Amino acid sequence: MRFRSAILLVALFAAITPALSNAQSSDASQGASRRGVLALLPSDSVTEHQLTIGDKTIAYTATAGTLDLFGQDGVQTGSIFYTAYVKKDGGPDRPLTFAFNGGPGAASAFLHLGLVGPRILDFGPKGDDGANARLVDNPQSWLDFTDLVLIDPIGTGWSRTAKADDASKYYSVNSDAESVAKAIALYVAHNNRSASPKYLLGESYGGFRAAKVAGALKDSQGIIVSGAIMLSPLLEGQLMFNADQFALGAALELPSLAAAEMDRRNAFDDAKQREAERFALGDYLTTLAGAPPSGETAKAFYAKVAGMTGIPQDVVEKNRGFLGNAYRKTTDGQDDRVASPYDAAFTTPDPYPESAYERGDDAILDGFTRAYGGAFADYARNELGFKTEMTYSLLDSDVNRQWEWGGRGGGSRLQASVTDDMREMLASNPAFHLLIAHGYSDLVTPYGVSRYVIDHLPPALVDGRVALNVYRGGHMFYTRAEQRAAFTADAKAFYGVRPPTSPAD
Template identity: 80%
Template sequence: MRFLSASLLATALLAPLPPALSQEGQGEVATQGSSSEGVLKLLPGDSVSQHTMTIGGRTLDYVATAGTLDLFAQDGSKAGAVFYTAYVARNEKSDRPLTFAFNGGPGAASAFLHLGLVGPRILDFGPDGADGADAKLTDNRQSWLDFTDVVLIDPIGTGWSRTAKADDASKYYNVNSDAESVAKAIALYVAHNNRSGSPKYLLGESYGGFRAAKVVGALKDSQGIIVSGAIMLSPLLEGQLMFNADQFALGAALEFPSLAAANMDRRNAFDEARQRDAEKFALGDYLTILAGPPPTGEAAKAFYGKVAGMTGIPADIVAKNRGFLGNAYAKQSTGQDDRIVSPYDAAFSTPDPYPESDSDRGDDAVLDGFTRAYGGAFADYARNELGFKTEMTYSLLDGDISRRWEWGGRGGGSRLQASVTDDIRQFLASNPKFRLLIAHGYSDLVTPYGVSRYVVDHLPPSLAGERVALKVYRGGHMFYTRTDQRAAFTADAKAFFTEHSGTMPAE
């Protein structure tokens, strides 16, 4: 989910999965074989259950499967197990889309997307949208089951996905091995549920958006599976543009519109026209002045005053930072010394645990606050509604995975070098029917929407055309926690799927 901060596994993942249940979910619950090793012994057999929900004014019957997909080493021993939850509608058209969804981190489980956006049940955080202590599961009337079957995957080290030997987990903590293992899990599900003929889509959030681009290639090259499209939600696309906002003018300029949007949102005064003005200013005067020598005299006063007015950060703080605001927004945006805003939603502020310090921030109020309730809620839901009962702890977000992540594949690399722009260009060029939808929240400073817009704007028109769209919604990194924005995004996603043979709606 957040950015705290791969030798290929194809030969190690070739052994077949034991026979699985059909997509209709008929038959008895599968039992776990005796080949389980280590902590994998705590995983029960797959649990299959049948459900009915009302969505879009119609009754939808569906089968839910909570289970694991086995990964094997080259010697045939079980290397690990990938936990997944599949929702498959019954009595629907044979060409119904199949979407594989995962979160990011690296180190985040899929419960965020599962109970926050696409699943049949959703976690309600109360009237103010931020009450994790009293959050309650409710029916999701906007579940994506309305228009696609969904398989949610937890990469190794997240959720209930584990390696047989604890020391082997780190082998998956790099860009390429992670993508290969997720691609193998997808291929196993497709093969054992007779879904080779279904149009296949990927949904990835945050690092999961980056992962989606890598998995598209891994599916094609290692598994012979061609993906029809992908939805990247609050994605990392270009590390050098995203992680350098405090040092380089272009990074700061691409982040600026999110600061302006958050300032308006905090005052309940968000205005699309004013946001467009902020975008023009960011890549105009703001970028030009930051890229040159600092202004002086009346020019400096006017410039820093305008930046202050658009972001809510006091003019003297703006001047002190020469207009670079990445280090100043957290404690200066609200105009109150005892408040701090979250980079995951800069419109969201909470009491500052360290008001006497300019740098100490403490836990993030969004990621380390109310959204942590997704973990406990999913564990309870899986046990009591899906019938998947295990004593293993559900790992919602493991910061150690992110700290150990090898961004350049096995051998290291920096997150500044992380990029999927070339990947996007390649699969748009090699698959003329591939379509991409990128979605962001306006006030997200973790993955500012300006970076994705820059990437999309610089794609060759012959590749992008009407096959790539960028949509921006009110809110932050997880803007779907806002009910109205979740509804808007779901409507756009439905159009993306239902118009798979036509063109995409423009923003």
């Protein structure tokens, strides 16, 4: 009997050894896929929260985690970090919005803690104190009307490739769009959200990305989006990046300079802004497009441009009306201050007053808004439970420098364009609606460019489906609490039954 029992034990051990071996092999394989920097990424963290908006309390689940990307050989190539906020008992058909920033090279913390998330970074009473910024509940969180998934593309936030040398493979218009589309498809599949109306929200280059991702989702993943919101978007590079050389680009930029001048004097006036827009595409455009004016005609023209923009008349005349970056150090003749292209109404002390050209960091992009990075890393660790020793990359200039603009949009940022993408999405998808939002005094992506693009789309595609809304402020106008509230109200209407409408001219 003992002999037979021994045989049974040996047989049992032999039977379970392969299973143990396979399990160990699987664990080893999974560990191997997370070698290098990816080994610093923890498991997904799921936490429960509540948020009060108005007179209602929203219970929601927050997930901070990663979506893994694999090559054709089944080997992991990278991980994309995301944060999802889902309302409890919201139902599988509740709207679902995927949001990302731009750069290229920017993480989603800007939109996350600046606009849509349940927590927001308060920069103090003047809205520019990054050193003492603090997280507070967001009374205008978009969680009120849509579930949210904020995505950090490869090279931003905590999204990385398995091999450092492979990161540049994602730094192009098309590969970036495909990887973000893949991440969206993975989230939809993992969370059974195929029935949800899907929306895209992108800021700056993220607006450009939204158009490309919408196409990639349709073509590669079989997912049709219901709409997109482009915030301060890049739409046409040739109209944006040559404003100091070509008449049309300069004319589309001029209204933003006029708005900034009025904002600096706390004298913004809608009627005067409309007048500036008419002048820009009228006498200003035709004068710049022709031979330089002379005599009294020249004096009157340059005086009008100077009065409208706050740039000294001699500077306007020296530049023949092409203002380019002239406003940066000459606005209102304040030699000791410098303006930011991200909001030309925002001026700070000039660190190099002896220089004829602006130097140093931008007061907005490199100033107080950098606090979004540290604030999000702390928030993710202490409130969302995502604890990693990896550095959170808010804005990576190396990604921007390495970016390849080739493909359908052209070979450089000057040829970057999503006009065709917008036309085809509107034509092929009757459910698709588009809301474009800008700040008046943004000189990085002037609202005049988007208006020009919309005005030149086929009317049959635009009517009732495309809107341009403009708000006080600059590229990140949502850092102004009252403008954030106004934009959120417009976005809420966009998600409703009613189509978006443009403000009356």
